[in-house]
Amino acid sequence: MIKKQRLFTPGPTPLHPRVQEALSRPVLHHRTDEFRAIFSSCIAGLKSFLKTDGDVLLLACSGSGVMEAALVNTLSPGDAMLALVAGSFGERWAALGRAHGMDVRTLEASPGEAVDPASVERVLDQDPRIRAVFVQFSESSTGVVHDVEALAGITRARPGTLLVVDAISGAGAMRLETQAWGLDVVVVGSQKALALPPGLSFLSVSARAWERIESTTSPRFYFDLRRERKAQASGEAAFTPAISHVVALRSALDSLEEQGGVDALVANAGLLASMTRAAATALGLPLLAPRDHGDALTALLPPPGLEAGVIVKALKSGFGSTVAGGQGTLKGRIFRVAHLGYYDATDILGLLATLEISLRRLGHRFELGAGLSAAEAECLKRTEARA
Amino acid sequence: MIKKQRLFTPGPTPLHPRVQEALSRPVLHHRTDEFRAIFSSCIAGLKSFLKTDGDVLLLACSGSGVMEAALVNTLSPGDAMLALVAGSFGERWAALGRAHGMDVRTLEASPGEAVDPASVERVLDQDPRIRAVFVQFSESSTGVVHDVEALAGITRARPGTLLVVDAISGAGAMRLETQAWGLDVVVVGSQKALALPPGLSFLSVSARAWERIESTTSPRFYFDLRRERKAQASGEAAFTPAISHVVALRSALDSLEEQGGVDALVANAGLLASMTRAAATALGLPLLAPRDHGDALTALLPPPGLEAGVIVKALKSGFGSTVAGGQGTLKGRIFRVAHLGYYDATDILGLLATLEISLRRLGHRFELGAGLSAAEAECLKRTEARA
Numbered sequence: 001m002i003k004k005q006r007l008f009t010p011g012p013t014p015l016h017p018r019v020q021e022a023l024s025r026p027v028l029h030h031r032t033d034e035f036r037a038i039f040s041s042c043i044a045g046l047k048s049f050l051k052t053d054g055d056v057l058l059l060a061c062s063g064s065g066v067m068e069a070a071l072v073n074t075l076s077p078g079d080a081m082l083a084l085v086a087g088s089f090g091e092r093w094a095a096l097g098r099a100h101g102m103d104v105r106t107l108e109a110s111p112g113e114a115v116d117p118a119s120v121e122r123v124l125d126q127d128p129r130i131r132a133v134f135v136q137f138s139e140s141s142t143g144v145v146h147d148v149e150a151l152a153g154i155t156r157a158r159p160g161t162l163l164v165v166d167a168i169s170g171a172g173a174m175r176l177e178t179q180a181w182g183l184d185v186v187v188v189g190s191q192k193a194l195a196l197p198p199g200l201s202f203l204s205v206s207a208r209a210w211e212r213i214e215s216t217t218s219p220r221f222y223f224d225l226r227r228e229r230k231a232q233a234s235g236e237a238a239f240t241p242a243i244s245h246v247v248a249l250r251s252a253l254d255s256l257e258e259q260g261g262v263d264a265l266v267a268n269a270g271l272l273a274s275m276t277r278a279a280a281t282a283l284g285l286p287l288l289a290p291r292d293h294g295d296a297l298t299a300l301l302p303p304p305g306l307e308a309g310v311i312v313k314a315l316k317s318g319f320g321s322t323v324a325g326g327q328g329t330l331k332g333r334i335f336r337v338a339h340l341g342y343y344d345a346t347d348i349l350g351l352l353a354t355l356e357i358s359l360r361r362l363g364h365r366f367e368l369g370a371g372l373s374a375a376e377a378e379c380l381k382r383t384e385a386r387a
Numbered sequence: 388m389i390k391k392q393r394l395f396t397p398g399p400t401p402l403h404p405r406v407q408e409a410l411s412r413p414v415l416h417h418r419t420d421e422f423r424a425i426f427s428s429c430i431a432g433l434k435s436f437l438k439t440d441g442d443v444l445l446l447a448c449s450g451s452g453v454m455e456a457a458l459v460n461t462l463s464p465g466d467a468m469l470a471l472v473a474g475s476f477g478e479r480w481a482a483l484g485r486a487h488g489m490d491v492r493t494l495e496a497s498p499g500e501a502v503d504p505a506s507v508e509r510v511l512d513q514d515p516r517i518r519a520v521f522v523q524f525s526e527s528s529t530g531v532v533h534d535v536e537a538l539a540g541i542t543r544a545r546p547g548t549l550l551v552v553d554a555i556s557g558a559g560a561m562r563l564e565t566q567a568w569g570l571d572v573v574v575v576g577s578q579k580a581l582a583l584p585p586g587l588s589f590l591s592v593s594a595r596a597w598e599r600i601e602s603t604t605s606p607r608f609y610f611d612l613r614r615e616r617k618a619q620a621s622g623e624a625a626f627t628p629a630i631s632h633v634v635a636l637r638s639a640l641d642s643l644e645e646q647g648g649v650d651a652l653v654a655n656a657g658l659l660a661s662m663t664r665a666a667a668t669a670l671g672l673p674l675l676a677p678r679d680h681g682d683a684l685t686a687l688l689p690p691p692g693l694e695a696g697v698i699v700k701a702l703k704s705g706f707g708s709t710v711a712g713g714q715g716t717l718k719g720r721i722f723r724v725a726h727l728g729y730y731d732a733t734d735i736l737g738l739l740a741t742l743e744i745s746l747r748r749l750g751h752r753f754e755l756g757a758g759l760s761a762a763e764a765e766c767l768k769r770t771e772a773r774a
Binding site for chain 1: 388389390391393411646651652654655658705706707708729730731732733734736737738739740741743744747748754755756757759760761762763764766767770
C-alpha cells in the first residue's frame with residue numbers, strides 16, 4: 001500500500017511546489033543587484049503580508065532566534081517584562097527573558113485557554129515598570145489564539161510598554177493588522193503559512209519600538225536590529241542572508257499574490273479549521289480549546305479510553321500522515337492538526353477520512369463517515385455563504 | 388481557497404517525488420559507461436515489472452509509438468490481424484493496422500464490456516490466416532480489463548498467431564504474468580503506473596515474436612526492434628534515448644522495489660479501485676463496467692439528470708482535481724478516476740469527499756458522507772483481511 005509522507009503539523013508545513021522549485025536553483029551571490037532586487041521585493045511583500053507600512057526585517061534564523069532578537073532589542077538587562085503563558089511557546093518568552101537577565105513576570109492560562117486582556121491590564125496598572133508584554137498570537141502547543149488587537153489597545157495607551165507578538169504560527173492563518181492595531185513587534189518564521197522550510201524569519205518594528213531599540217543595552221551582535229535596519233534599507237543584510245530561502249520566499253509571495261493575498265490564505269485556514277472542528281465534534285473528539293481556539297491548528301483530545309499518541313502513530317504507520325502530539329504537560333494528552341499554509345480541502349478531507357479509519361481500527365465507536373459528513377456539510381455551508 | 392492541482396487521470400498520473408528529483412538533475416551523456424549501467428539496470432527492473440526473463444526494449448516515444456512499433460515488427464503489409472475493440476484504444480490497433488496496409492478484422496464489445504475470449508477463439512478457428520491478435524489489457528477509455536491470460540491460452544496453441552498486448556494502463560495496476568501466460572509482445576508507457584512523464588515506452592518480446600520479427604517486411608526505421616535488440620544488449624539504444632527519463636525510471640524502479648515491487652503496486656491499485664467502487668455504489672453512481680471492470684481506473688456514469696462533463700468541471704473548478712471525461716462515443720457520458728500509479732488511500736478519500744461536495748452542489752440527492760463511509764469500510768475490510 002502506497003503511503004505518501006504528508007505533514008499535517010503546525011510547522012514545518014508542506015513546501016509549496018514553487019518554493020521547492022526555487023530552492024533547487026543554483027545559489028546567487030548576495031552582494032549583487034540581482035539579489036538586492038529580490039531581497040527588497042520580499043520586504044515589500046512581507047509588509048503586505050503583515051499589513052504594515054512600517055519596517056520589516058529579514059533574519060537568517062528559525063523562530064526562537066527571531067523571538068530572541070525581538071526581546072534583546074526591546075529590553076535592557078533587569079527590565080521588567082510580562083510574558084503571557086498559554087502553553088510551551090509562552091514559556092519560551094519567559095525563558096528568553098530569564099536567559100537575558102530580565103525581571104520576568106508571567107500571566108498563565110489553563111491549557112486550552114487564552115490569557116484574558118483584562119487581567120493583562122490589571123497587571124500593567126499594578127506595575128507600570130513593565131516595559132514590554134510578550135504574547136503568542138497563535139499558541140502552537142494548544143491552538144489557542146490571543147486577542148492581540150485588544151492587548152494592543154492596552155499597550156498603545158502606555159508609552160512605556162511595548163507589545164511584542166509571536167505570530168509565527170498565527171500570521172497568514174488569522175486576520176492580523178499589524179499597523180492598524182498598533183502591534184510594536186511581530187515575529188514570523190518561514191516554515192508556517194508561507195510554506196518554506198525553516199531557516200528564515202522576519203519581524204516588523206513600529207516607530208515606537210525603534211525608539212526603544214535605539215536605547216536598550218542588552219548585548220547583541222547577530223540579532224542587532226539597528227545594524228540590520230541600515231543594511232536592509234538598501235536590499236542587503238548585515239550578515240550572509242539565507243539566500244535560497246529568500247529566493248524561494250519571492251516565489252511563495254508571488255503565489256500568495258496570485259491566489260488573492262493574505263486574506264485568501266486566512267480564509268482558507270478558516271475553512272479547513274471549521275471543517276476539522278465539525279468532524280471532530282461528530283466523531284466525539286473533544287476540542288482542547290472549545291472557546292479560545294484559533295484557525296492555525298486544531299488541538300484534539302482522544303476519545304475516552306484512547307491515548308493521543310496511539311492515534312498519532314496509527315495515522316503515521318497506517319497512512320503516512322504526520323500530525324503533532326502534545327508538548328510539555330500536554331504530552332500524550334492531545335494531538336494537533338495544522339491548517340496554516342499550503343493545505344487545501346482535499347488534503348484535510350483525506351486526513352479526516354484516514355482518521356476515521358484509524359479510530360475504528362483502534363476500537364473507537366462512532367458511525368463511519370459521520371466526521372466526513374459533518375466536514376463536507378461545513379464546506380458546503382461556508383462556500384455557499386461566500387458565493 | 389487553495390486548490391492544489393491534482394491529476395486523477397489514467398495517464399498522465401502524478402510524478403513520484405523521486406522521479407521529479409531525478410528529472411531535475413543535469414543531463415548525462417548517453418554514450419558513457421555511467422549511462423549504460425543505468426540503462427541496463429532499468430531493463431532488468433522492467434523485466435521484473437513485467438515478470439519475464441525475455442527481452443525488454445526501451446523506446447523514446449509515447450504509447451501510440453510503441454503500439455506502432457509492436458505492429459510493424461510483427462506483421463507484413465497485407466497480413467490479416469484481429470483487433471479486439473472494447474473502446475478507443477482498441478480502435479487504435481485497428482487504425483494502426485489500416486495505416487500500414489494490414490487486412491484488419493475486428494471484434495467489438497459494447498461500451499463497458501470486454502471481448503470474450505471464446506469469440507476470439509471462434510474467429511481464429513474460422514480464419515487461421517490471422518497472424519496476430521491485438522488487445523488492451525486495460526482499456527483506458529472504459530476501465531475494462533481483458534482476460535489476456537485466457538487469450539494467450541488460445542494464441543499459444545496456434546503457432547502462426549501472436550498475441551500483442553497493450554498494457555499501457557494495465558501493467559502495475561493488475562496482475563500480469565508476461566512469461567508464465569505466454570504473452571508475445573507487451574507494450575507499456577512511462578506515464579502510467581511508473582509515475583514518470585510521457586515520452587518513454589518499453590515492450591517485452593517473446594522468443595516466438597522474435598522469430599516473426601526477423602521475417603516481417605513492414606517498412607520501419609526508428610521502430611525497428613531488430614536494430615534496438617542489438618544496441619540494447621550492451622546498454623545502448625540505437626538512437627538517442629530519452630536520457631533524463633531513463634535516469635528517472637531508475638529512481639522509480641528503486642522506489643518500487645523498496646515498496647515491495649510490482650505486486651504491492653497492484654495491491655495498492657486494487658484497494659483504491661474497490662474503495663472507489665464502494666463509494667460510487669453508495670452514492671448512486673452506476674459503474675460503466677459492473678462486470679468487466681479492471682483496477683487501473685474506474686469509469687462512472689453520472690446520476691440521472693446530471694451530465695458527466697459538469698461533474699468533471701465541478702471537481703476542477705471547485706477543488707483543482709482533474710478526473711477524465713469520456714472519449715469517442717462515451718464523450719460526455721462518463722467520467723473516469725485513476726488508481727494506477729502513485730496514489731494512496733488519502734488521495735482517493737480526499738477525491739471522493741470532494742466528489743460528494745460537488746454532487747451535492749449540483750443537486751444530486753444522497754446522504755452526505757455515504758460514499759466515504761462505504762470507502763472507509765472497504766479499506767478497513769481489505770486491510771484487515773491482509774493483516
